[in-house]
Every structure is written in structure tokens, then in C-alpha cells.
Amino acid sequence: MVSPAAEISTTPFAPELAIKIEHLNFYFGEGELKKQVLFDISLDLPQGQIVILTGPSGSGKTTLLTLIGALRTLKEGSLQVLGQEVVGLSNRALIPIRRNIGFIFQAHNLFESLTASQNVEMSVELTSHLSDKQQRAADMLSKLGLGDRIHYKPNALSGGQKQRVAIARAMVNHPKIILADEPTAALDKASGRDVVNLMRHLCETEGTTVLMVTHDNRILDVADRIINLVDGRLESDSNPETYKQSH
Amino acid sequence: MAFFSFKRVPLAWLNLTHDRKKFATSLGGVAFAVLLMFVFTGFMNALYDSQVQVLNRLNGEVIVINRLKNNMFVPRSFARRRLYQVRAFDGVADAYPLYISDGNWKNPETKKSFAVRTLAFNLGDPVLDMPEVNEQISALQLPNTALIDTRARAEIGPTDAGIVSELAERELKIVGTFELGTDFAAGNGNLIMSDINFLRYFANRGPEEVNRSFATADVGVVKLTADASPEKVVTALQQALPNDVLVLTKEGPNGFVNRERTYWQENTSIGFVFTLLTTMSFFVGIILVYQILYTDVADHWAEYATLKAMGYSNLYLLGVVLQESIFLSVLGFIPGCIISYLLYTGAANATGLFFQMTSERVVNLFLATFVMCLVSGAIAVRKVQATDPAEVFGG
Numbered sequence: 001m002v003s004p005a006a007e008i009s010t011t012p013f014a015p016e017l018a019i020k021i022e023h024l025n026f027y028f029g030e031g032e033l034k035k036q037v038l039f040d041i042s043l044d045l046p047q048g049q050i051v052i053l054t055g056p057s058g059s060g061k062t063t064l065l066t067l068i069g070a071l072r073t074l075k076e077g078s079l080q081v082l083g084q085e086v087v088g089l090s091n092r093a094l095i096p097i098r099r100n101i102g103f104i105f106q107a108h109n110l111f112e113s114l115t116a117s118q119n120v121e122m123s124v125e126l127t128s129h130l131s132d133k134q135q136r137a138a139d140m141l142s143k144l145g146l147g148d149r150i151h152y153k154p155n156a157l158s159g160g161q162k163q164r165v166a167i168a169r170a171m172v173n174h175p176k177i178i179l180a181d182e183p184t185a186a187l188d189k190a191s192g193r194d195v196v197n198l199m200r201h202l203c204e205t206e207g208t209t210v211l212m213v214t215h216d217n218r219i220l221d222v223a224d225r226i227i228n229l230v231d232g233r234l235e236s237d238s239n240p241e242t243y244k245q246s247h
Numbered sequence: 248m249a250f251f252s253f254k255r256v257p258l259a260w261l262n263l264t265h266d267r268k269k270f271a272t273s274l275g276g277v278a279f280a281v282l283l284m285f286v287f288t289g290f291m292n293a294l295y296d297s298q299v300q301v302l303n304r305l306n307g308e309v310i311v312i313n314r315l316k317n318n319m320f321v322p323r324s325f326a327r328r329r330l331y332q333v334r335a336f337d338g339v340a341d342a343y344p345l346y347i348s349d350g351n352w353k354n355p356e357t358k359k360s361f362a363v364r365t366l367a368f369n370l371g372d373p374v375l376d377m378p379e380v381n382e383q384i385s386a387l388q389l390p391n392t393a394l395i396d397t398r399a400r401a402e403i404g405p406t407d408a409g410i411v412s413e414l415a416e417r418e419l420k421i422v423g424t425f426e427l428g429t430d431f432a433a434g435n436g437n438l439i440m441s442d443i444n445f446l447r448y449f450a451n452r453g454p455e456e457v458n459r460s461f462a463t464a465d466v467g468v469v470k471l472t473a474d475a476s477p478e479k480v481v482t483a484l485q486q487a488l489p490n491d492v493l494v495l496t497k498e499g500p501n502g503f504v505n506r507e508r509t510y511w512q513e514n515t516s517i518g519f520v521f522t523l524l525t526t527m528s529f530f531v532g533i534i535l536v537y538q539i540l541y542t543d544v545a546d547h548w549a550e551y552a553t554l555k556a557m558g559y560s561n562l563y564l565l566g567v568v569l570q571e572s573i574f575l576s577v578l579g580f581i582p583g584c585i586i587s588y589l590l591y592t593g594a595a596n597a598t599g600l601f602f603q604m605t606s607e608r609v610v611n612l613f614l615a616t617f618v619m620c621l622v623s624g625a626i627a628v629r630k631v632q633a634t635d636p637a638e639v640f641g642g
Contacts, residue, residue: 062640071556071637092560098636099558105639109553111258113265118256126558130254169557181640 017080018177018209019045019068024077024087026060026067037063039232041077047176048207050200050222052214055229061213062181064229068211069179070097082176099126102170102208104180104199108162110154116141116165117150123169140168144198160191164198171202178203180212184219196222220244259570262543273539277579278586280532281616284525285587288608291521293600297430298511300601301366301437302497302504304427306376308477309484310503311342311467314493318510319432322349324463325492333467336483338475343372344464346442348449348457349434350415354404361403362434365393365414367445374468380439383423387441395421398428399436400599406436414438415448429599431511436599467492529619536575536623540568544630549639556636564631572624576617583616584609 026038037060045051053061066072067079067086073094074087082100089097110119120137129136141150144164154162163183170178178199184192196219203210212223220226226243228235236246264270298319311333313323330342346367351360368374370384383394393414395406404412410421419438427437440448442461449459471480477496484494495503512518544551551564591602 066637066640069556069637071635071640095558095560098556103553103556105549105553107549107639109549109639111262111547111550113261114256114258118261121256122258122554123557125255133254 016047017044018047018049018082019043019211020078020080021068022078024067024074024079026063026072026074026076037232038067041232041234043227043234043237045209045211047209048203049224050203050210050212051225051227052212052220052223053227053229054214054220055235059229060232061229065179065181065211065213068177069101069103070094099173100175100177102173102175102178104163104166104170104178104183106182106185108154108166110162110165110169112154115151115153116146116157116168119154119165120169120172123172127173136172137168140172141165143202144168158191160187160194163187163191163195167195167199167202171206171208174206174208176208178208178210178212180210180214182214182216183212184214184216189218192216192219259567260574262547262567263571263574273575274579274582276535276539277532277575277616277620278583280528280535280619281580281583281612282587282590283528283531284612284615285583285604286590287521287524287528288612289587289591289594289602289604290600291517291525292608293595293598293602294431294517295508295511296603297428297599297601298432299504299507300428300430301433302507304376305345305466305468305497305503306373306470307343307468308471308475308497309339309469309480310495310497311469311484311488311492312465312495312503314491316465316493318507318514319347319430322347322457322465324459324465325467327462327464329488329492330464330467330469332488333469333484336480336487338471338480338483339469340472341372341470343368343374343468343470344442344461345374345466345468346445346449346459347465348445348459350448352403352419352436352438353413354402355410355412356404359402361400361436363399363403363414363436363438364433365438365440365445365448367440367442370441373470375439377425377427379425383425386422387439387444389420389422391418391444391447392420392422393438393440393444394423394425396427396429396437396599397424398426398595398599400429401597403435415452417448419448428595428601529615532616532619533623533626536572536620537626539575540571540623540627541630543571544568544627544634548634551631552634552636552639555634556639561632564634565628568628568631569621569624572620572627573617576620579620580613580616584612 021041021043024038024041027034027036029035055061067074068081070086073091077087079086081097084097117134117137120140121133124133124136138150141147144167146161146164149157149161184195187195200222220240223240226240227237311329313325315321316323327344330344333339333342348365349362350365352363353360370387380394386392397406399406406424408421408423412419425439429436452458471477481494481496497503588604591604595602
């Protein structure tokens with residue numbers, strides 16, 4: 001642990017930590033082809049923090065995101081998501097962990113056959129709130145300014161609106177963690193800005209931790225903290241102002 | 248997690264029907280596979296069912312035939328005096344000769360000749376269990392008269408009462424009709440006449456044809472008394488009668504009707520050919536449905552992977568694909584079945600064969616369709632299971 005920002009939160013284990021990573025290594029491939037992509041990552045993310053993960057292509061930032069999202073099995077080090085150890089879990093055991101996390105992708109990945117509301121309801125159906133799922137979906141869509149588009153299918157929505165439906169889907173169950181992968185990459189400047197502001201607003205009110213991978217320099221200022229990953233190692237961990245000065 | 252709860256978003260249904268054009272094409276594909284299976288099994292069953300139609304109408308429990316007549320196509324007759332011998336046995340109420348011969352019938356419109364089968368009997372004997380024939384017995388008493396099969400093939404011309412044409416180059420007046428249908432032995436259709444008229448047409452046919460007389464009969468129909476057991480009578484008759492005749496029960500696994508059906512099943516490639524064709528249609532169906540489901544999974548790959556990332560299990564996605572396959576099997580079967588029904592009616596009219604769409608056959612083919620779709624679904628599901636949620640990120 002070298003970075004000053006990380007030192008602040010280096011308590012043994014604080015319940016207010018959303019994600020705690022210690023000496024995490026990750027490899028792709030097996031045997032001869034085995035290639036290490038993440039080297040000894042240690043990182044603490046407190047609850048309610050908005051963190052941008054940046055770095056050049058192939059630096060392993062998306063891989064780190066999928067690991068935190070419990071989308072891959074892990075063998076080395078320690079990764080605790082909301083207090084639960086992920087390292088060593090089987091694929092099947094990873095599924096319930098995913099339900100506490102909201103995912104937002106570069107592409108909206110909405111079902112063309114479902115309305116905005118139904119796409120969001122797919123997320124609610126993972127919980128036991130089946131009876132008022134439509135109300136929940138409608139509430140979340142309204143918060144994202146799509147109150148009048150609830151029964152539209154994705155075809156009838158603009159790119160920014162589709163991404164906002166995807167955000168509603170990720171946030172409707174009020175997850176403690178949101179993982180976002182280049183959420184603004186497919187959007188123009190104005191709608192990209194719009195989408196990030198909404199995300200920031202919602203996360204602040206709900207105390208959600210956001211970890212966002214992005215190349216988009218236009219949105220760096222929404223972050224509380226910027227982590228730079230180079231060649232699978234943590235390069236720097238700073239706030240947006242310091243980051244902008246140094247890059 | 249309840250996968251089929253009505254409160255859930257019906258993802259399988261919505262994905263399947265979202266693109267109306269594609270959905271219609273998919274149903275068309277399934278319906279086509281169903282149609283193929285119906286047509287092939289239909290022809291197979293029609294060919295078998297048709298062979299035994301006449302035999303089923305014989306009004307007796309025991310049948311006597313020439314030992315060499317191993318199917319209805321063999322024109323071997325036996326000495327009619329055997330039937331007089333039969334009448335002397337216990338349990339036998341009566342024994343009637345049925346005379347059968349092929350002859351050329353001239354289409355009254357085109358004047359072309361076609362082979363038809365003539366069934367003849369003594370008008371006093373209730374040989375056939377066909378009420379419509381028995382009502383018209385008095386009309387058959389006139390010379391050179393016959394009843395004609397309305398389900399004969401179209402080639403032999405109109406089949407109405409009042410038509411006058413030629414059978415075996417002698418004038419014949421049609422005085423009535425009945426419904427029977429053709430089979431391999433019948434050629435293009437059937438005529439029914441009195442035994443006296445039968446002699447008028449077939450007693451002196453010239454040097455190259457078999458001349459018929461009352462000395463020989465083609466099928467002996469034995470009517471038993473109400474309390475007699477057909478099996479016992481058959482055993483007694485077969486022991487006592489000379490070996491030139493074969494005595495069989497009409498019904499039963501070793502009976503006359505079954506023997507005829509078995510003959511055509513075992514001695515022709517009908518069964519093999521049509522079973523092969525049906526199986527092929529089944530596999531064509533599997534491939535069609537697999538293509539439909541695979542395309543759906545491939546098109547929605549990122550969405551399905553997103554569902555996995557959100558925390559949906561493989562089991563849920565498996566359920567979605569299998570539901571889609573079930574929808575396809577049910578909704579594709581209905582139009583397939585309706586078109587097949589129309590096709591059966593058309594084919595029955597055109598060929599005179601006996602196309603039956605029994606509920607048992609419909610249920611069997613529905614089960615085949617269902618299995619067809621499930622197998623395709625099971626293959627397509629592997630694609631979903633292989634979907635890695637980690638791959639939706641970045642790429």
C-alpha cells in the first residue's frame with residue numbers, strides 16, 4: 001500500500017467498506033499460455049464513493065471490474081465485496097453476489113422486445129418484490145427523467161435514453177455497488193454528461209459506491225477519486241484535481 | 248425462483264413474437280415440418296388402411312380361401328363345394344361365396360379402359376356388411392347391372408347411378424353407388440353385382456383370360472352361430488377340410504384382416520420408405536427449430552449475458568429457450584395440422600385411398616413435434632450456457 005489516499009482507509013476491516021482488495025493476482029489462460037494480467041492489487045473502496053478507474057488499453061481495468069462484479073472465479077489474494085469473500089468461490093456461488101451489484105455497460109444491452117419498464121422489471125424479478133415491480137420500475141425510470149417513456153420499446157428511444165433505462169435497470173434494486181464500463185462511450189457529449197450527472201445524483205442520495213471504467217476525460221470531474229491502472233499494477237490513486245495536473 | 252410465474256415478464260414469448268415477420272417464418276418452418284410428417288405417415292397409413300377395407304366389410308367371423316392366396320392380389324380361387332362341407336360343421340350358421348374378378352371398365356366420357364375389381368355374390372346372401380349395398384339389392388336383380396364405388400379414382404369417369412358403359416367389353420348399367428375406396432388389388436375402383444351377372448361378364452372371356460364359373464369362389468365368408476368360438480371352428484374346419492383351402496378367423500392377430508395388412512407391411516417397402524421419410528422430416532424439423540432458437544440466442548447474446556451478470560442463473564435462461572421451443576411446437580403444430588387435414592381430404596379424393604386423421608395419430612405426431620422442438624431447444628441451450636457474462640464488458 002503506497003498511495004496516500006488508500007492509506008486513509010487502511011483499517012483492518014471497516015463495515016463502511018464496500019470493496020476491500022488485498023494482494024489480488026489474476027491470470028488468463030492455463031499452463032504454457034498462462035499470462036498474469038493483474039499484479040498484487042490492494043485497494044479499499046469506502047461506501048458512497050464514486051471512483052473512476054482509468055488507464056491505457058490492456059491495462060486490466062475491465063478485468064478488475066469483472067472480478068469485483070463476481071463474473072470470474074478467483075484463486076489468489078483476497079477480494080471482499082460488501083464483506084463477503086469472493087476468492088475461491090465457484091461459478092454457482094458467485095451468482096447471489098452479483099445480485100447485490102448493478103451493472104452498466106458500454107452498450108445498453110436492453111431487450112428490443114421488452115418495453116423500458118419490462119427491461120427494468122427483469123431486474124426487480126431477481127428480488128421478491130414481484131407484486132409491485134411495475135411501480136418500482138416506473139419510479140426509477142421517472143427519477144431518470146423517463147417518466148413519459150415507460151412503455152416505449154428501446155427502438156423508440158434515443159441513445160441517451162436507452163442508457164438511462166440501462167441505469168434504471170442497474171439501480172432499481174438499490175444495489176450498494178454500481179459497476180460501470182465506459183457508460184458514456186456510445187453517447188455524444190451532452191447526453192454523456194447528462195447520464196453521468198444523473199448517476200452521480202442518484203448515488204449520492206442512496207450512498208451507492210460507483211466504480212466506473214472510462215477513457216472519457218470529459219467526465220473525470222464527477223469522481224471523488226481516480227485510480228490509474230497501468231500494465232496490471234496500480235499506478236496512482238488521487239483526486240480529480242491532482243490527476244488532471246499530473247496527466 | 249419460480250420460472251413460470253405469471254407475474255414475470257414473459258421474456259420467451261416476447262422475444263419470439265417481437266419480430267412479427269420472423270415469428271411468422273418460424274411458425275411456417277415448424278408447420279412445414281409437421282406437414283411433411285403428416286403427409287408421409289398419412290400415405291403410409293392410407294396404403295395399409297386401404298388394403299383391408301374390403302376385408303373389414305365381410306359379414307362373417309371365419310374366412311375360407313385358397314391356400315395359395317396369400318394376399319388379395321393373388322387371383323386364386325377354391326372349390327365352392329368346400330363351403331358346402333363347411334356348412335355341416337357345428338357352430339356354422341351359413342357360408343357364402345364371394346366372387347372377385349378384374350375387368351376393364353370403359354370410362355363413358357373418354358372411352359378409355361381402366362382395370363376395376365368386381366365383387367359378386369348371390370343376392371340372397373348377406374356377404375357384405377354394407378347397409379347402402381344391402382338396400383340396393385333389388386336393383387341388382389336385373390341383367391347387366393352393377394353398383395359403382397363413388398370413391399373410385401377419377402380416371403374411370405363419373406360414378407353416378409344411371410350411367411351406361413362397358414365392363415369386359417359388355418354393356419353394363421350402373422343402378423346405384425356405394426362408398427369403399429381403392430387399394431392395390433382393386434386397381435382403379437370397385438363394382439358390385441349379382442353372381443348371375445358376374446357369370447355374364449366373366450364366364451367366357453376368351454382364351455387368354457380365366458373363365459369363371461360357380462364351381463370356384465374367391466373368398467368364403469362363414470357366418471357362425473352366436474355361441475360359437477371362431478378359433479375352435481377354425482381349428483375344426485382346418486383339420487377336416489383338405490389342405491387346398493386355408494381357414495382363418497376374420498379378426499384377431501392371426502386373422503385374415505391382419506394377415507393382409509402384415510403382408511403389405513412386410514413384403515413392400517412402403518413401411519420402410521415412409522418411415523424413413525417421416526424420420527427425415529423429423530430431423531429437418533429439429534434443424535429448422537434449432538436455427539430459429541440459435542438465431543434468437545445469438546442475436547440477443549449480449550442481453551442474455553447481461554441477465555447472467557445481473558444474477559440470473561443458467562437454469563432461468565434454459566427455461567427461456569425451452570419455453571420458446573414449446574411455443575413453437577404448439578403454435579406451429581396447429582397450422583401444420585389444419586393444412587395436413589385439407590391435404591388428406593384432397594389426397595383421398597384424388598387417389599381413392601383411405602386417409603384417416605385419427606385422434607391417436609394426431610396426438611402421436613403432436614408428441615413427435617413436441618420432442619422435435621425440445622431436442623432443438625436442448626441443443627440451442629448449450630449456446631446460452633456457454634455465454635460468459637464477463638465478456639459483455641469492454642471486449
